[in-house]
Amino acid sequence: MRIEGTFDIAASRDAVYRHITDPGLMARCVPGCESIEQISPTSYRALVMVGVGGIKARFNLVVEITRENPPELVLSRTRGEEGSRASVLAADNELTLVELDSGTTRVGYASEVSVTGRLGKFALGVMKKKVEAMGEEFADRLREFIQTQAEPQLPAEALVAPSESSAGVINS
Template sequence: MKLTDEVIIPVPRIKVWEALNDAELLRQCIPGCEEIVKKSDTEMEAKVTVKLGPVKASFKGAVTLSDLDPPNGYRISGEGKSMMGGAIGGANVRLEDVPEGTKLIYDVDAQVTGKIASLAQRFIEPTAKQLSAQFFESFARLAVNEPG
């Protein structure tokens, strides 16, 4: 599954970059995220619960930042496992200056595997789009209100 979208955040690019690297802010933005533990500047562990139609699954996994190009973007990759299957994917995130502040462009690629994929296949893409929209709406709101 692939998703591409963009959002305008009315703050300077450096502030958006800092927010993208703030584990606590990310935890607040990720729908269903129970915790994020920052292991290093490029590695985190996360626990997220997601509802895919009739199926609810808790994923625990690793998140890695790569291809860092501050303050222009990075690749964020993750792999999570649950009792019903797994999820693997990532997103290329790019930041561009625009008159209104910063344009955040993202290209997501993700796969769900195992029992959860077969039980909730028709719900995966619509749910992913909804969760992505919720994340970036929250992210834009919190990035604007971050001190700095």
């Protein structure tokens, strides 16, 4: 299924780009995101809880940045699964930033999303509405955060003390 949309943020394109490439902020803005861990310069592991029609699923996701053209474009690929592969998610994502004359940035997003397994059994319309609602919630959270913060900052409570298995983990 294809999900796409736009929203505006009252900030410069450079500022919006700095924020959207900050994993600490993404952990706070992505609905259901429980943690994000950087596993390479261009890859992240995330734990995201999604509920659809009374079923809750916790997805272990890997997000790979496949192309960047700062400060206007980020392409990424998301792959992951729920626990025992009860549901599998795959998405190819595009995020564009266009600076408008008013000092506002228009954020455009598009994703080709595939969900199979127990969550994939829901009608396309139900899944699409859920994903669109999550996109709107993300946009609202990101807009609110950027418009009230001057620069991206990792909140102290979001950091986990590094250990061999959790170095680079950010909890929301």
